[in-house]
Amino acid sequence: MMNKLLFTLFALIIINSSLQAEELKAEKLKKQDWSFEGITGTFDRASIQRGFKVYREVCAVCHSMNLLYYRDLIDIGFSPDQIKVIASEYTVIDGPNDEGEMFERPARPSDRFVDPYRNDVEARLSNNGAYPPDLSLITKSRKGGADYLYNLLTGYAETEEGSDIGEGMYYNLYMPGNQIAMPQPLYDESVEYDDGTPNNLNQLSYDLTNFLVWAAEPELEERKRIGIIAILFFVVFGVFSFFLKLRLWKKVS
Amino acid sequence: MKKNTEVKKYKNSFLNWIEYRLPIISYLEREYGDYPMPKNANYFWSFGAMLTIILVVMIFSGIFLAMYYTPHVDMAFESTERIMRDVSFGWLIRYIHSNGASFFFIVVYLHMVRSIYYGSFKYPRELNWLFGVTIYLLMMVTAFLGYTLPWGQMSYWAATVITNLFSAIPLVGESIKIWLLGDYTVGNATLNRFFALHYVLPFVILGIVALHVAAVHVHGSNNPSGVEVKTPKDTVKFFPYMLIKDTLAFSVFGIIISAVIFFGPNLMAEVDNYIPADPMVTPAHIVPNWYLAPFYAILRAVPDKLGGVVLMFGSILVLFFLPWLDKSKIKSCSYRPVYKWMTILFFADFFILGYVGLKPAVGTYLLMARVGVIYYFLYFLVLAPLVPKFEKTSQLPDSISDVYGAK
Numbered sequence A: 001m002m003n004k005l006l007f008t009l010f011a012l013i014i015i016n017s018s019l020q021a022e023e024l025k026a027e028k029l030k031k032q033d034w035s036f037e038g039i040t041g042t043f044d045r046a047s048i049q050r051g052f053k054v055y056r057e058v059c060a061v062c063h064s065m066n067l068l069y070y071r072d073l074i075d076i077g078f079s080p081d082q083i084k085v086i087a088s089e090y091t092v093i094d095g096p097n098d099e100g101e102m103f104e105r106p107a108r109p110s111d112r113f114v115d116p117y118r119n120d121v122e123a124r125l126s127n128n129g130a131y132p133p134d135l136s137l138i139t140k141s142r143k144g145g146a147d148y149l150y151n152l153l154t155g156y157a158e159t160e161e162g163s164d165i166g167e168g169m170y171y172n173l174y175m176p177g178n179q180i181a182m183p184q185p186l187y188d189e190s191v192e193y194d195d196g197t198p199n200n201l202n203q204l205s206y207d208l209t210n211f212l213v214w215a216a217e218p219e220l221e222e223r224k225r226i227g228i229i230a231i232l233f234f235v236v237f238g239v240f241s242f243f244l245k246l247r248l249w250k251k252v253s
Numbered sequence B: 001m002k003k004n005t006e007v008k009k010y011k012n013s014f015l016n017w018i019e020y021r022l023p024i025i026s027y028l029e030r031e032y033g034d035y036p037m038p039k040n041a042n043y044f045w046s047f048g049a050m051l052t053i054i055l056v057v058m059i060f061s062g063i064f065l066a067m068y069y070t071p072h073v074d075m076a077f078e079s080t081e082r083i084m085r086d087v088s089f090g091w092l093i094r095y096i097h098s099n100g101a102s103f104f105f106i107v108v109y110l111h112m113v114r115s116i117y118y119g120s121f122k123y124p125r126e127l128n129w130l131f132g133v134t135i136y137l138l139m140m141v142t143a144f145l146g147y148t149l150p151w152g153q154m155s156y157w158a159a160t161v162i163t164n165l166f167s168a169i170p171l172v173g174e175s176i177k178i179w180l181l182g183d184y185t186v187g188n189a190t191l192n193r194f195f196a197l198h199y200v201l202p203f204v205i206l207g208i209v210a211l212h213v214a215a216v217h218v219h220g221s222n223n224p225s226g227v228e229v230k231t232p233k234d235t236v237k238f239f240p241y242m243l244i245k246d247t248l249a250f251s252v253f254g255i256i257i258s259a260v261i262f263f264g265p266n267l268m269a270e271v272d273n274y275i276p277a278d279p280m281v282t283p284a285h286i287v288p289n290w291y292l293a294p295f296y297a298i299l300r301a302v303p304d305k306l307g308g309v310v311l312m313f314g315s316i317l318v319l320f321f322l323p324w325l326d327k328s329k330i331k332s333c334s335y336r337p338v339y340k341w342m343t344i345l346f347f348a349d350f351f352i353l354g355y356v357g358l359k360p361a362v363g364t365y366l367l368m369a370r371v372g373v374i375y376y377f378l379y380f381l382v383l384a385p386l387v388p389k390f391e392k393t394s395q396l397p398d399s400i401s402d403v404y405g406a407k
């Protein structure tokens, strides 16, 4: 009797929560295949490099990535010389020098990714009052993670009949509330790829998402590798203790 | 003063040297080697040892985190991220510490379920239970303080909501709140003192755990039958019999916690805590850590703020009185056919409260929270004292050996 009661209670909870989930999100996320998923998941470095290009050429105009340094790019397959060249395309303010003056110099691998705006006020001013969030942790700071990001980038649509869209807002199927202050950033062929990969909207978004997942969780591959070893260790240890336990307790009566 | 009493002879002369000056070797032997455990103790009795290990792991991982962490509102978020990215194996240390906290609570809840179901809190182990509830209370405070340290959105807003509760106290509430925060709102002074307290409380817990364990060892452990040990035949030595069971249990625990730490380290975290704290932006709904959620549900079940605060603190306080509220002489629920189901329902009730505590307090959720609170207090204040008056209990076995042999 009790079991049935408990079962009904839990069933109610589950039904209830799925109802609620549907109320909030108009559109269910379309799941993509990601190479980093699964127990042995690894990063697709070619895709991440392409995604970095998309970030640099499009998103970096508005979004900072404060937690990354140019030196971190070594992880995704750039050589130290390539990184020096990439960094040197940006300008940072350094100083004071011997005369007490601040000065501009090209960025070095040991510098952070350079911010597009000097401060938050300028960022808001340039974006109709909306603040473009830092993208370093974006896949960890949104429900749905990589899939949410991918769907957001490909989820712009014509404003639906009868929906109320605010001034300077755009309709997006996946943004909570369906309104976003960011105009659609990516279109087919927004960015040229050097390696002949098709550059349609889906591919650009896919590569970019791969890049941002790496940026948020650079430890992912190492983590999964060590994880397998840790679990195997406990399994072996457990099997060993299990048989020892059986042997010891046989004598107890 | 003891004069040259017979010193136990160990093969190892170094051990003898120590033992003569401080009889700690024979103490350890008595308390952790030959210590008699009821032989019918099931795996629920492995959680205490597991908790001790987790506590030590939490303290060590915490000390390493503190070496790199900066308790300043402008740097706290960034410094935690630097730990994740630039400190070697920093991500591992942080994920062990954050998931370790969650698992600490999972295991402590199982440990408490054991104590309640098998009546371990009853005579002669009441003091032990009081130490236990104190540890639980301190754990909750420590975890809450720790949650604010990364200074993400949830850190900031949970700290704001919880400290605001104190302002509900009539007359002095506002002053108490300001005294706790060190400022008018949650700010740098708050973060600094929270860090200081979060660092020190685990050592206080460690001290109480020592008392807690020493207290169990005076009368020995309870067991699933609730019948006290009568002859040495009812027991086995801790070493090796219990140790091997605890080791096996710990291996299973190790597999589960590794799966989470390495393959889903953020499953039990809130996504909003990866957004730096922003006093100007309130998150859509503010949620506490899951393990504090039952009390958050109780808090919000009442429309009156002061009433909610009183109920919430009351729900923790009432735990202290359980040994005197439960009037039954029979310890184990296995021999209490009615109360047994009420107790199981109480566990389910606590679980449901936790679930609704993570949801917005509206509609069905609010209703569930209210029903949940009523049963919570009904269980302690009415069922525990009154059910023994009417319950027809089943026949207790004569000794532990009787139950053990029958299996």
Ligand code: HEM
Pocket: B044, B045, B046, B047, B048, B049, B051, B052, B055, B108, B111, B112, B115, B120, B121, B125, B128, B129, B131, B132, B133, B134, B135, B136, B137, B205, B209, B212, B213, B216, B220, B221, B222, B223
């Ligand atoms: C830091 C957290 C804790 C640690 C490290 C800890 C450790 C232990 C240990 C090592 C034992 C003896 C082994 C056992 O019976 O499982 C024990 C027993 C016990 N603990 Fe805890 N404990 C903790 C928290 C709590 C809490 C929160 C409660 C309840 C509110 C509690 C209640 C008890 C009781 C009643 C016993 C005696 C059980 C018996 O003999 O059957 N403990 N604890």
